[in-house]
Amino acid sequence: MAHDASSPAEKERALAAWFKAHGRVAIGFSGGVDSAYLAVVARKTLGSDGVLAIIGRSASYPAAQWAAARRVADEFQVPVLELDTEELADPRYAANPSNRCYFCKTELWGKLVPVARTRGFGVVADGTNADDLGDYRPGAKAARENAVLSPLAELGFTKDDIRERSRVHGLPTWQQPSSPCLSSRLPYGTSVTVERLAQVERAEAALRALGVEGDLRVRFHDDLARVELAAGTMAQWLEPERASAMLRAVREAGFERVALDLGGFRSGSLNVLHGVTAA
Amino acid sequence: MTTPPHAADAGDASAFVSALRAVGFGCTVEARARLALLVADADVVLRLAEPAARREVIALARAHGFTNVAVELTPTPSRTGAPLLRD
Numbered sequence: 001m002a003h004d005a006s007s008p009a010e011k012e013r014a015l016a017a018w019f020k021a022h023g024r025v026a027i028g029f030s031g032g033v034d035s036a037y038l039a040v041v042a043r044k045t046l047g048s049d050g051v052l053a054i055i056g057r058s059a060s061y062p063a064a065q066w067a068a069a070r071r072v073a074d075e076f077q078v079p080v081l082e083l084d085t086e087e088l089a090d091p092r093y094a095a096n097p098s099n100r101c102y103f104c105k106t107e108l109w110g111k112l113v114p115v116a117r118t119r120g121f122g123v124v125a126d127g128t129n130a131d132d133l134g135d136y137r138p139g140a141k142a143a144r145e146n147a148v149l150s151p152l153a154e155l156g157f158t159k160d161d162i163r164e165r166s167r168v169h170g171l172p173t174w175q176q177p178s179s180p181c182l183s184s185r186l187p188y189g190t191s192v193t194v195e196r197l198a199q200v201e202r203a204e205a206a207l208r209a210l211g212v213e214g215d216l217r218v219r220f221h222d223d224l225a226r227v228e229l230a231a232g233t234m235a236q237w238l239e240p241e242r243a244s245a246m247l248r249a250v251r252e253a254g255f256e257r258v259a260l261d262l263g264g265f266r267s268g269s270l271n272v273l274h275g276v277t278a279a
Numbered sequence: 280m281t282t283p284p285h286a287a288d289a290g291d292a293s294a295f296v297s298a299l300r301a302v303g304f305g306c307t308v309e310a311r312a313r314l315a316l317l318v319a320d321a322d323v324v325l326r327l328a329e330p331a332a333r334r335e336v337i338a339l340a341r342a343h344g345f346t347n348v349a350v351e352l353t354p355t356p357s358r359t360g361a362p363l364l365r366d
Contacts, residue, residue: 263348
């Protein structure tokens with residue numbers, strides 16, 4: 001159960017104590033804000049022998065995210081192991097039900113936990129934070145089933161806490177937008193394929209190259225790409241020249257039509273569109 | 280396979296179009312379940328750069344059963360200055 005009555009620095013001291021109490025820890029490592037912070041604090045607390053950051057790689061994991069994960073690991077000397085995961089080969093995942101994440105995390109933890117145990121890591125942790133607990137996250141069930149612990153949530157770390165402490169440690173992720181897997185861009189019921197994930201990834205990479213900053217999602221609606229941007233950046237992309245450039249970039253990625261969502265970026269917007277609420 | 284949107288889950292596109300026109304946004308609306316896709320001329324798209332205009336359109340969309348509203352991007356008209364030939 002989360003307990004939260006302290007400053008981010010105090011929570012970090014509690015996190016260091018948590019690591020010391022649990023011994024060698026393997027971390028499910030995506031290179032996102034949360035798992036990067038967790039891995040770096042673990043490395044600083046336990047030393048390089050005490051932590052192993054494990055990356056699960058598949059078509060749903062963006063290449064840019066992988067590169068960012070490796071940069072963090074290199075810079076902070078966090079030992080890394082990479083595993084290939086095969087969630088797209090699971091028809092229950094590929095059908096893209098609203099609990100898709102459960103099947104992904106079952107595949108991830110089902111491979112990661114035994115590997116960690118074999119290498120002498122008795123505890124496996126993930127980067128779930130206290131803010132995540134109110135979201136619809138079926139993947140959390142798979143983590144529980146595999147005895148994966150979530151110290152950031154347990155100790156009451158909010159996303160803001162993690163960003164603040166990441167900034168203090170000099171982590172490049174401190175102001176990085178959240179970055180869920182590429183399958184989150186496909187509406188529930190739209191089957192997940194390698195080709196569709198690659199199409200979304202190309203479109204987002206093209207928009208980054210064009211200068212889009214901050215939160216960005218290209219939502220897949222068959223022929224249509226619905227682009228979500230940070231609200232503060234939207235006005236400039238509605239100007240004719242930039243709108244045309246955005247249109248060209250996303251079309252070159254394989255979409256016929258391109259639309260800008262007027263509500264801007266919303267985490268889990270496809271949940272809203274399909275009426276899925278926190279369970 | 281893509282699951283088609285259920286008609287009963289769609290917003291009311293025609294009423295939304297009327298509401299938009301009443302406040303000066305001339306456009307068509309393509310309903311994709313609860314996503315309203317606005318197809319509009321460049322001047323209307325440019326008006327949506329204003330946060331207040333976006334808020335107004337979003338509020339109308341929600342009032343007509345849509346959870347999301349997006350505006351389609353279209354190519355910028357040529358600015359070559361070439362004469363437009365007509366028969």
